[in-house]
């Protein structure tokens with residue numbers, strides 16, 4: 001299996017490095033990493049990794065600033081990402097850190113570390129072992145924070 005990793009220079013954390021470190025736990029997973037300036041550049045890069053580098057799935061690593069204009073850029077990324085998925089018929093897992101998720105940098109680092117690693121694992125499962133995701137259906141999984149758990153009858 002081959003996974004594409006796209007990160008940005010806009011990000012304040014080296015999210016690509018975390019993703020690649022997580023991949024070391026998986027035998028036989030090849031990867032290609034590309035870095036783009038900002039989130040609006042992500043969809044085309046993800047599409048290129050699928051079409052030109054034969055990636056089975058792509059994990060995109062974005063960072064959204066605190067301003068309203070940053071949130072608008074994120075909407076543009078989200079729409080473009082979904083279009084790229086529909087055009088290629090492959091999953092593109094969007095891992096985004098929103099800078100306003102936390103007040104302090106230490107928390108942002110912890111959230112980013114956990115979210116990137118968990119979504120890399122999700123991406124591998126989507127391709128190699130989709131039944132594992134089905135086993136966790138409805139269990140309130142969260143990436144970056146503690147799982148919230150299911151609502152039971």
Ligand SMILES: Cc1nc2c(=O)[nH]c(=O)nc-2n(C[C@H](O)[C@H](O)[C@H](O)CO)c1C
Pocket residue numbers: 008010011037038039040041062063064065069070071073
């Ligand atoms: C306002 C703004 N906010 C963000 C952001 O929060 N995160 C990010 O990664 N990039 C941002 N950018 C950059 C643009 O969306 C765009 O990707 C670059 O200008 C290059 O096309 C812009 C212009």
